[in-house]
Amino acid sequence: MANEWLERWREGRIGFHRDRPHPMLVNHWPALGVRPGTKVLVPLCGKSLDMRWLAGQAHPVLGIELAPEAIEQFMAEGEGVTTRYPQAGFQVCRQGSVELWCGDFFHFHIEQAAEIGAFYDRASLIALPPATRQRYAFHLAQLVPPGSRGLLISLEREPGDEGGPPFSVLPDEVRDLFTPNFQVTLLEQGEPEPGRGFRESAWALVRRGPLE
């Protein structure tokens, strides 16, 4: 799967990338009540402009992405000085308050996640095949402290369409994956995208404490 993503980036097959901040992020993030200054983890971040939007809301951003092309393009399309340094087996690029770690999300561990207090997933869970999604939900839960809030933007394909990525993740699966460690609230179910048949949905997640 990793090779497929690297190939997609090399060949520029990145139909998932949006050229403006996602409307569900813009509409729902403010109501989550994440304090300005809270660092936001963005797993499987691509070169999403959502990270610039979050930075514009006074959030330091830590994105994790496999493909070096994605990170280089993000930096080239942004403004300001880019610094590069190795950290914990990842190559990190920083521009302003956005730092992008190049490597596998599943190799990013709690010791590196110390300052993280919120998270944002658009098209990350749904980029992963079924067997890996459970691992993703568990790994995310390990990285964020109790009380952390996040926004998840998931996707459903038309009934019977089993293709992917992006994979179809139905609301019951979102609940099953995250309920063990998060409070899960459906915020919005969007309309099917014309011509594509995908339908995105926005979810608020709050990391539970050990006794909740």
Ligand SMILES: C[S@@+](CC[C@H](N)C(=O)[O-])C[C@H]1O[C@@H](n2cnc3c(N)ncnc32)[C@H](O)[C@@H]1O
């Ligand atoms: C569907 S794209 C979504 C990107 C971004 N979230 C967005 O909304 O544009 C999924 C991204 O995850 C990256 N990816 C896939 N598996 C990964 C992994 N295990 N660790 C880090 N990045 C990964 C891919 O290279 C790709 O850029």
